[in-house]
Amino acid sequence: MDRDQFRAAAHAAVDDVINYFDGLPSQRVVPTIQPGYLRPQIPEHPPADPEEWSQIQADVESKIKPGLTHWQSPNFMAFFPANVTYPSILGEVYSAAFTAPAFNWLCSPACTELETVMMDWVAQALGLPQCFLSTSENGGGGVIQVSASDAIATVMVAARERRVREQALSEGLKEGSSEYEDRVMELRPKLVALGSTQTHSSTAKGALISGTRYRSVTPRLEDNMEMTGPGLRTVLEQCEKDGILPYYITLSMGTTSSCAVDRFAEITAVLKEKPSWQRIWVHIDAAYAGAALVADEWQYIANDFADGVDSFNMNMHKWLLVNFDASCLFVRNRFDLTDALDITPAYLRNHFSEMGQVIDYRNWSISLGRRFRALKIWFVMRTYGLNGMKAHIRRTIGLGNMFADLVRSRSDLFDIITKPVFCLTVFRIKNPKTYTNGTTAAKADEGSNALTKEVYELINARGEIFLTSTLVSGVYAIRVVSANPQADEKNVRRAFEIIVQTTEEVLQKQ
Template identity: 65%
Template sequence: MDADQFRQAAQSAIEEIIEHFNTLPSRRVLPNIEPGYLRPLLPQSPPKSPESWDQIQQDIESKIKPGLTHWQSPHFMAFFPALTTYPSILAEIYSAAFSAPAFNWLCSPACTELEIVVLDWVAQAIGLPECFHSTGPTRGGGVIQGSASEAVVTVMVAARERMLRDLATAEGLKEDTPEWEDRVMVLRGKLVAIGSDQAHSCTAKGARIVGTRYRTVPTALEDNFDMTGESVRKVLEECEAAGLIPYYITTTMGTTSTCATDRFAEIKAVLASRPSWQKIWVHIDAAYAGAALITPEYQPIAREWSTGIDSFNFNMHKWLLVNFDASCLFVRNRTDLTSAMDITPAYLRNPYSDRPDTVDFRNWQIPLGRRFRALKIWFVMRAYGLSGMKAFIYKGLHHGDVFVELFGGRKDLFTVVTPPAFGLTVFRISDEAAAAAGSASGALTRQVYEKINADGDIFITSSVVGGIYVMRVLSGSWLSEEKYVRNAFEIILKTTEEVLSGKPNGAEGPKN
């Protein structure tokens, strides 16, 4: 493909993408295909000779789009949003063109330096305390990770190594000796990571990856499923009584199932109450809800984090207008990361690699190479401005209010299970309606959920919290509007009535 062919192909692709977004509201949000749909549509082997762009592009519409789940659709109410926007797409074009696995500063200085600057912009924009700015007093700073899961594994490794170094050093051992290695292997087997039973599954998976134990802190409906200080204390005491060494805790701002926020002040007070607990790495997972910190109303939450918090993470690629992947991880002390992650062979050394004023981000992450992801944060922050980003978050919060009002108007049918938060509404079929239909709320809620997604006009998520089967809806997509919220409620209402009455009720398709 030469430059002229590329120009033509790119123009055609851009037109197709514009048309895609323009027509998205009238498309089904969920694909209407069964597993294995694609293989019969494609050749069994790669082509021997080059194909033209026309041939390739045709297959996007005919073979790929029928299998897409449209996360940008205004009918997408599942999980959390995962946005893309025009400025973010533009940045990906440049990122692909400037492609470089920029593992060292020297391997593409602009990639490293723009990341440092824009993450300081982000830290300012969401009101993070100074300790998380690259210019702050604690050698902190931000780094873009691929996902919150990757960020969690990264800080768990840093936490584990910091704790082991502390313990082995306190025993008088010397690093890089056989005695150190043997002792560290024994101590590692006693380490335990902690998270609430509402923490995202990436913490349990992270504990498995880094090879430590994991214990969950129970939460309760009466606490809104927040993790409380006392519940943390109880688990820490149980761990210590069993001879285990807690080294890491995930606290959450906006849990996956219900958007609960853990009680940071209480938990910090508990951790401060014993010297051994003061060494525990405290991570804040705000993957979705962290975006709300861009509004002044939420920023007081972040002020609490100026002490006692080792790391904070949120995904701009969820609610803050940047496309996947842009998971922003901030640490209080970068040396915690680099001490754990830095392995520098001869071929990665260069005259800049040991200078104190250069950052080699490969030592802040699991992979070696890295894409130029700072560009998309930079483009989005500039194209929207703080005003545009705030306005977008307010819109999502408003949609949550609309949902709450709508569900509140039908208390006969629906029970809102937890306090609505960050635009998320968690509900179930009311006990009253279930009893009238001669069934249990859980079974009916599940039936309604499965029917809605099988119909595929809107896409929602179910979960089980505190033993309660719930549905959750959230309207934060790029193209979302209040009319789609109301339309979604109508679909939920009709499907519920249909399930309760036991007969089909002709649920409507999406309104445009």
């Protein structure tokens, strides 16, 4: 493909992308194809000879598009969103053109340096405490990771190593000696990572990867599924009894099921109660809801991160207008990462250089090479401006509140299960057999669970809108998320209509 063929192909692809987005409102959200739909349509072997772009583009149209679930559709209200915007796509174009593994500064200075500056921009935009900026005296800073799973696995390995190193050094052992290695190996199996039953599964997976145990706190529906200080204390005390050593905890700002916000201040206060608890690495997973922090009225939440929090992650690729991947991880102390992940022997490490202007991000992540993802963040933040980003968050939260009000307006049909927040409403269908007017306590009820499941499955099978379900403390519930930049009031009202109609249809049938 020469330059002129590329120009023509790229223009055609750009039109294709525009038409794709424009056509989304009238498309079914989830495709109707069945597993295995694609293989019969693709030759079994790669072609021997070159093919023309026109053939390839036609196949994107006829073979790929029919197999897409349309996350940008205004009728996609499932999971959490995965935004993409036009300036973000332009960032990918330049990132691909400037391809470089960027594993150290010299390999691509611009890639490294823009990432550092952009992570400071993001930290400021979110109102994060000063300690997470690259310019902080404590050696904090941000790094772009692929996903929250990568970010969490990375900090868990760093936390594990920090804990065993502290212990081995305090016993007078010398790093690099075989006694040190043996001691570290002896300590690791005692370590346990903590979360809650509502914590995203990436923490349990991070514990698998780092080879440590995992235990979870069980939040209660009465507490809106938030992890509390007393709840954590119970688990910490049980760990002591069992002779295992908590080294890491994930706290959530916005759990997957219901967007619960753990009680940060209460929890960090409990962690101060004992010297051994003070050494636990505290990570805040704000993968989705962290985006709300760009709006001033939510930034009070970040005040709780100033003390006792080691790291924080937020995925711009969910609700903040940058396409996957753009998971922003911030740490209070970069040496916690580099001490764990830099395979340069200790005697060659240079803290001065790491504190200085040269960052080797390979030592801040599992990957060695990295893409130039700071470009798309730069493009999006400038194209929207902070005010544009705040407006996006406020508008979508407004739609979420409107939806919650609609649900409340039909309290004859629905129970709201957890406090609606950050565009998410979690509700169930009331069981007419056990329903007493005025009752709002959301206790698990088999009839309601079955009803809710039936309504949910019928809506998704029909495919006009796409929702997800969840199980909260035994209550089967439907989740509706209105955080899509393409969705407006009309889409949200229509979704509610569909839910009401389907519910009435199912109730009548009974």
